[in-house]
Amino acid sequence: MRSTISAPEVRILLTDAASVESAGAAVRACAVSKGFAAERATRFQVVVEELIRECRMREVASTSPSDVSVEVSFDGSNLDVTVIDHRMPLSAAQSRQLPSRRLLALGFADHLHIGFTGATGNIARCRLTTASAVPDDALHVDMLEPDVPDAPDVEQIDLDVRLMTPADAEGLVQCVFRCYGYTYPNPSMYQAAAIRRMLESGSMFSVVAIDASGEVVGHVACTFERPDDVIPEAGKMIVDPRYRGHHLAERLSLTRKDVAADRGIPGMWSETVTNHPASQRLAIERGAAEVGLLIGVGPQSMAMTGLPNQESVRHSFLAVFTPTFTPTFTATSQLPAATLTVPRYAAEHVSTLADRLGIQRAIGTASQEPDLVRSRIHSYASALAGTVEIRVRAIGRDIAEQVVDALDQHLAMAPATVHLDLPATDPAAAWAVAQLERVGFAWCAWMPAFLAAGDAIRLQRVNDHPILLESIVCARAEGEQVRDFVIAQWTRVHRGRSATE
Incomplete structure (x- = not known):
């Protein structure tokens, strides 16, 4: 069963005397440890630090705490940072003018939401995702490639179509390379650690085809965009060029459908x-x-x-x-x-x-x-x-x-x-x-x-x-x-x- 709760892995309470950079450095370290490239992690750090500065610019009431809370969570594919303060409530007009909006427009983060939520305070949530700028993930489209020579029928008979395990992650990366070189639009599919995290967190489940030598030669997946989603989005269909023309895509898809049914989806x-x-x-x-x-x-x-x-x-x-x-x-x-x-x-x-x-x-x-x-x-x-x-x-x-x-x-x-x-x-x-x-x-x-x-x-x-x-x-x-x-x-x-x- 997939988890429906992504509890914060890190909580930081910043007093007025604490440096903004200390929280930013902690977020960057979390991002790097989860497999994000150093450059992306640094740009994300800039967003988090700006959100904290924006909190500190707001007026403090004598009856409210001035501390700023920073929470970091990771669900296998999304690194989320939530910045919370209990200062002057933020109006919609003020939110629209914040400098952090420009950082989002420049691509320093993949998602950003800022607003006042009543007694909970002002909340800013920003996200870095392993599938940013990826048509396949963002749009969930099965991409089709031109026909290439097929594998002999005898090889097709030996294929084992089954549920993917984390141990198959490196084989999937190699399958992606054989199919697309380095042109596949989803960068997370070249990172075995990222694939394993998505499988282990339950944000994705996959079906793979394994040939007689143990190679991964086909893959399809279901991905849950949010932890409480009921319906997943189907995609990430990858078939080794040697095995096209033998209805492997259909076999993978039917097995995926059976797995979804067995899980009550x-x-x-x-x-x-x-x-x-x-x-x-x-x-x-x-x-x-x-x-x-x-x-x-x-x-x-x-x-x-x-x-x-x-x-x-x-x-x-x-x-x-x-x-x-x-x-x-x-x-x-x-x-x-x-x-x-x-x-x-x-x-x-x-x-x-x-x-x-x-x-x-x-x-x-x-x-x-x-x-x-x-x-x-x-x-x-x-x-x-x-x-x-x-x-x-x-x-x-x-x-x-x-x-x-x-x-x-x-x-x-x-x-x-x-x-x-x-x-x-x-x-x-x-x-x-x-x-x-x-x-x-x-x-x-x-x-x-x-x-x-x-x-x-x-x-x-x-x-x-x-x-x-x-x-x-x-x-x-x-x-x-x-x-x-x-x-x-x-x-x-x-x-x-x-x-x-």
Whole structure:
């Protein structure tokens, strides 16, 4: 079982007399010890020291402590530092002006969130991830390579497809090298220690193919982006060039699906490329169905060998969901029945998708104002990928105001796309969608069981970057229906039109 708690490994309490540099040096040492390159660790140290200085600039009340707390935790793939102070509450406008925002925009950290959280105080969280600036991890795309000579059938028979163990980490690094040289976009996959940490922490589980000589010749994984995630993202498919053409990718994927089912994981979420339908077909053959379209989420610099690429535009991805099931489980039993509240225009669309996946969903469309005054949201940004992710944990009447404040906090990095996940089981979900459309968010995807609370409605806000919608290719008519629905909603919101027009 994967751990759902990442307890701090280091806690530092800085008095007013303590040096900022001492805490920064401790964070840098932690980063280096976890396998991060010295240069990245040093840049991250600069961010932490700046956050502490910003704390000390705020006014101290006579009844409140002036100390600054620094906590460091590591979950196998993410090094998180939390800086807490109990000084003058930080306003959203003040947060937007902090110098640390510029450091995020320059890539000194991978994620940064700063805000006032009531009695808990002012909290700043920054993150360094082993998969920064990585299209494969950031976008969870299975990358396809051109065909190469295959291994003889006799060698294929001897392959052992099984769950990966930490002892296989060095063999996986060699497999990545044989497949991609040093061009694979995820640097953590060249670090055996980083791979072992992800496996041991439970943030990733993998399936490997081992040949008769003991070499790793294939790999697929499921990765949990956050410790409390219910649905992992499927990706990191790597097949030794000698073994392509023998359906090894299918064998690896089916075994991964069985492992997920045995662990009680109800499904897997992944994003398939739309400049070529091959990865979509592979997912569909494994039982996946199209549930959304992520417009312009791929960086302009992303290019996949052997596939058509459009320069100077951001790529779009077709989101798919794969229910897991074994002879003793069915998709319906793993995904219990639920009642969702969605906008009226999306009711038939979501009902069709649920039927296609065999998931029982009752659909309501009432626009009910929430009882809560204040929403609970969490946001983080990847400066190098150019994206901002927002999760709404509780819907309050200030939802649009809070989301705009969150966007303003990341203004310096000029994000190309913003994704926002709403709990679809909240009776106020349809009301919240209408409020968020007014600030530029449009329907993106329905995500079954994605949140701890259940299904999610993902909205997207696409900023002013080149996007080529005409080149989006779908493998089947069902995907085209999803594509056309999402593009229609995005176009409507982009033009400032209401859903009733």
